[in-house]
Amino acid sequence: MELRKGLEDIAIKETSITFIDGELGRLYYRGYSIFDLASFSNFEEVAYLIWYGKLPTRHELEDFKSRLAEERGVSEDITSFVVRTSKQGNPMDILRTAVSMLGLEDRQEGDFIGKAIRITAKIPTIISLIQRSRNNQEFLEPDLSLSHAENFLYMINGTKPNAQDSRVLDVALMLHMDHEMNASTMACLVVASTLSDIYSSVVAGISALKGPLHGGANSEALKQFMEIGSPDNVEKYVMGKLSSGQRLMGFGHRIYKSMDPRAKILKEYATRMAKNEEINRLIEIAMKVEEVGIKVLGRRGIYPNVDFYSGLVFYSLGFEQDLFPTIFASARVIGWTAHIDEYLKDNKLIRPKAIYVGDLGKRYVPIDER
Ligand SMILES: CC(=O)SCCNC(=O)CCNC(=O)[C@H](O)C(C)(C)COP(=O)(O)OP(=O)(O)OC[C@H]1O[C@@H](n2cnc3c(N)ncnc32)[C@H](O)[C@@H]1OP(=O)(O)O
Numbered sequence: 001m002e003l004r005k006g007l008e009d010i011a012i013k014e015t016s017i018t019f020i021d022g023e024l025g026r027l028y029y030r031g032y033s034i035f036d037l038a039s040f041s042n043f044e045e046v047a048y049l050i051w052y053g054k055l056p057t058r059h060e061l062e063d064f065k066s067r068l069a070e071e072r073g074v075s076e077d078i079t080s081f082v083v084r085t086s087k088q089g090n091p092m093d094i095l096r097t098a099v100s101m102l103g104l105e106d107r108q109e110g111d112f113i114g115k116a117i118r119i120t121a122k123i124p125t126i127i128s129l130i131q132r133s134r135n136n137q138e139f140l141e142p143d144l145s146l147s148h149a150e151n152f153l154y155m156i157n158g159t160k161p162n163a164q165d166s167r168v169l170d171v172a173l174m175l176h177m178d179h180e181m182n183a184s185t186m187a188c189l190v191v192a193s194t195l196s197d198i199y200s201s202v203v204a205g206i207s208a209l210k211g212p213l214h215g216g217a218n219s220e221a222l223k224q225f226m227e228i229g230s231p232d233n234v235e236k237y238v239m240g241k242l243s244s245g246q247r248l249m250g251f252g253h254r255i256y257k258s259m260d261p262r263a264k265i266l267k268e269y270a271t272r273m274a275k276n277e278e279i280n281r282l283i284e285i286a287m288k289v290e291e292v293g294i295k296v297l298g299r300r301g302i303y304p305n306v307d308f309y310s311g312l313v314f315y316s317l318g319f320e321q322d323l324f325p326t327i328f329a330s331a332r333v334i335g336w337t338a339h340i341d342e343y344l345k346d347n348k349l350i351r352p353k354a355i356y357v358g359d360l361g362k363r364y365v366p367i368d369e370r
């Protein structure tokens with residue numbers, strides 16, 4: 001039996017959701033280039049596209065937007081749980097538990113996409129509640145007249161966002177929505193393939209996304225830029241890190257062997273929206289890390305990934321650093337649930353093999369003789 005560590009280059013399903021060309025750095029959702037979607041589309045339209053497989057008509061989009069907006073509220077139980085844990089808890093742990101609570105509260109059978117819409121609509125409310133309650137700021141009810149991205153920013157910052165900021169978040173969320181068979185999507189499918197429920201599967205996705213080799217890297221990348229402190233320190237920091245065998249956070253990818261197209265788009269937004277001295281300095285540092293990192297790692301196909309510039313964008317928009325993986329989850333939940341839906345149409349229990357390398361036939365030794 002062949003051993004494929006990390007299931008590298010193993011396909012577990014056919015899909016019509018996302019295509020990645022890792023050599024050329026191209027990404028498509030349902031056949032549409034991410035560059036076109038980022039230029040012309042918006043969060044609600046792309047969520048619809050990913051779930052339903054086609055772009056909505058005007059009427060379908062309006063209907064879908066209202067459905068998503070109406071689901072934004074969370075129960076008093078969830079609100080009080082988040083408020084109680086927001087000061088000590090890791091935001092991904094809080095989000096994971098809150099989504100688990102959503103599962104307990106949902107007693108309806110069926111309507112898979114309806115449930116996916118419900119989870120997607122409520123995650124920004126939970127995230128905003130974490131940030132505002134730990135800073136002793138009053139909790140704001142969702143504003144149903146605002147778009148998904150506008151309302152997310154409104155609930156975080158307490159003021160209606162300007163058009164540029166809401167457009168930037170809209171695009172950033174679109175870029176994070178799906179990425180074929182990444183670790184967290186795989187985790188969702190492992191759970192879903194046992195015919196468990198959507199909430200349990202999404203909880204598995206959040207758990208996998210939390211790790212610093214996956215969605216947790218966005219927060220680590222910004223931490224890295226903050227630690228570096230000044231563009232003059234970049235060369236020494238990067239060389240020191242790499243020569244001691246550590247990884248540059250926000251660099252490298254299982255599939256991309258060139259620059260991640262989403263990193264290109266996010267870099268453009270990050271530089272365009274530079275706001276204050278701190279953020280301008282962080283952007284300068286990031287661009288220098290990119291330059292030095294590519295000089296050293298580029299020849300091995302290791303380039304900036306989506307997590308390299310996304311943190312700078314989220315930070316500029318008012319999100320606190322440890323919340324970044326939760327923002328990632330708020331968008332990726334669309335890809336997770338679309339892949340679950342697709343997989344369950346032709347389900348097969350996911351159960352790979354392990355190659356046994358231990359001994360056999362050992363004599364059992366009673367405890368007093370050990
Ligand atoms: C949304 C996302 O999940 S995007 C990824 C976010 N994660 C990060 O940014 C964390 C840093 N990056 C990494 O750890 C990796 O690039 C991963 C885990 C994302 C993908 O890596 P894999 O395809 O599994 O490759 P693997 O971990 O085996 O690395 C291959 C080689 O490249 C090196 N490498 C990979 N990424 C990096 C990096 N960021 N910095 C330094 N070296 C790296 C490894 O050390 C390894 O070297 P070796 O062959 O000499 O041992």
Ligand SMILES: O=C([O-])CC(=O)C(=O)O
Nearest residue numbers: 178179181182183254306
């Ligand atoms: O695809 C992967 O392995 C990681 C991921 O989720 C992404 O890049 O968005």
